[in-house]
Amino acid sequence: MKLLYLVNQYPKISHTFIRREIQALEKLGVEVIRVASTNNPDELVDAADRDELPKTRLLVKGQAKALLKALVTEALKRPGKFIRALKLALVMAGRANYRYIHHLAYLAEACLLLQISQQEKVSHIHAHFGTNPAAIATLTRVLGGPTYSFTVHGPEDFDHPAELSMSDKIAHAAFVVAITHYCKSQLFRWCSYPDWKKIEIVRCGVDAQMLQVSVDEVSVPNDRPFRFINIGRLSEQKGQMLLLQAMKVLCDQGVQAELHIIGDGPFRGQLEDYINQQGLQNNVLLLGSKSGDQVREALDCADVMVLPSFAEGLPVVIMEAMARKKPVISTLIAGIPELVTQDNGWLVPAGDVQGLAKVMIQATAVSVENRVRMGQAGYHAVSEQHDIDIEASKLKCLFERYAGGA
Structure with missing residues (x-):
């Protein structure tokens, strides 16, 4: 054929x-x-x-x-x-x-x-x-x-x-x-x-390479702040501005956390302006576009994926995060609840800054053992469905x- x-x-x-x-x-x-x-x-x-x-x-x-x-x-x-x-x-x-x-x-x-x-x-x-x-x-x-x-x-x-x-x-x-x-x-x-x-x-x-995760790759350093990762095109619908607002709430409350954002797009300038205006330079890094190998490495070094989108189908980056055994925070829209559940992550209403910040703070308080358990649950879900x-x-x-x- x-x-x-x-x-x-x-x-x-x-x-x-x-x-x-x-x-x-x-x-x-x-x-x-x-x-x-x-x-x-x-x-x-x-x-x-x-x-x-x-x-x-x-x-x-x-x-x-x-x-x-x-x-x-x-x-x-x-x-x-x-x-x-x-x-x-x-x-x-x-x-x-x-x-x-x-x-x-x-x-x-x-x-x-x-x-x-x-x-x-x-x-x-x-x-x-x-x-x-x-x-x-x-x-x-x-x-x-x-x-x-x-x-x-x-x-x-x-x-x-x-x-x-x-x-x-x-x-x-x-x-x-x-x-x-x-x-x-x-x-x-x-x-x-x-x-x-x-x-x-x-x-x-996701392919076999993304699903091949060793025990060592699940472990992350404990000598740095809790790391959230966001991957996607920098655009209005992906909700990165809302994510920066949530990070501001975390910083104001003294939560030790950092955010790495991978991707590029038309919204980058506005995100950079907000980071500078709110003094988030030490907490948020805009890393630009990365190769597949670099994305896998970044996921392996993160603690939780967060994707507060306003409009989606079902983001492939959620599948990739789960394939790397990472819990996911995302929004209660479209097809996302078909993959993200309370066993492998957290769902928040779209557009809710305070709700997003609350769940992110909760995520930083979850023990390593429970995060590993959630990561394993996500891995099994994506292996079976994707x-x-x-x-x-x-x-x-x-x-x-x-x-x-x-």
């Missing part, structure tokens, strides 16, 4: 879970063609991501002539199907606040993707995210391309599902992957009842069942 994986940007530092999924499928004997609209090699810090660059074909970046040629060729070659795809693109654009230029660009990408699929003799297309990749896959199918499916993560997929034409994307798809039960329930809201049967749960996963090899096997079965269907 030959699959084509379609992503808006790949490889990407925040899309390592997609790389793991592709590589797990390849271990199972599936041939995977990688296609992305664009990528940014300069932002990649992980060697494994850089290795994906020469394997990935681009639809937009540097492809202006190829896109125009594909658009004209397919319009002349299959006018009936092209007109149907054009009409659908215009309908989608109308729902999306009349973004006609964007959707005509998606149609051009679909024409080029159709040609790539035919050249590579692709059996099935799988897109990640219900946004523009799913739109391109849908238009490719209407043009006469292979069957397709797509994985929905959230939260962006659920912010404006009507504008994303989610119901049309599901209707044309062979099946749709939801990464949690919460995600599945939201898709039920935005498709017709007969299409409910298309929604399948396949979870994001092993990438197991989840890839589920995906392979779905691809084999639906690929090439009518």
Whole structure:
């Protein structure tokens, strides 16, 4: 079987879970063609991501002539199907606040993707995210391309599902992957009842390297303050400003704790300003983007992961923290409670600074023995629910069942 994986940007530092999924499928004997609209090699810090660059074909970046040629060729070659795809693109654009230029660009990408699929003799297309990749896959199918499916993560997929034409994307798809039960329930809201049967749960996963933790790696030095770690893009939805406010509460109450934040993004300047204004320079470190090996090392040296997000699907960094046997503090939203429980962490209401600070203080008072117990519970939960090899096997079965269907 030959699959084509379609992503808006790949490889990407925040899309390592997609790389793991592709590589797990390849271990199972599936041939995977990688296609992305664009990528940014300069932002990649992980060697494994850089290795994906020469394997990935681009639809937009540097492809202006190829896109125009594909658009004209397919319009002349299959006018009936092209007109149907054009009409659908215009309908989608109308729902999306009349973004006609964007959707005509998606149609051009679909024409080029159709040609790539035919050249590579692709059996099935799988897109990640219900946004523009799913739109391109849908238009490719209407043009006469292979069957397709797509994985929905959230939260962006659920912010404006009507504008994303989610119901049309599901209707044309062979099946749709939801990464949690919460995600599945939201898709039920935005498709017709007969299409409910298309929604399948396949979870994001961590690989064997992340799950290989020795006893020594669980131990952390006791000659430093209690260390919280936060990993993620520096943006409003990840709640890092709320986390800094909570750290200010801890410092004001004399709690000996430090916070290491890994990641980068548009919110960095505001976080730096707050740290300087509140005198948190000795308590909070903004470490920037790190490679996979560096993330594992940072998790092993931390005591508790804290992720006070306002909007999520189910963050992969929570799975990674649990794979490294670390308790997790997070918010009571979306799919997070499906993994974080009182056995392996703490859940707080989103947006509650005092509630977050209270739980962080409680975490610093938990004995090492109890933290180890919680870490073990998290490790067992993520091993059972988020092993990438197991989840890839589920995906392979779905691809084999639906690929090439009518």
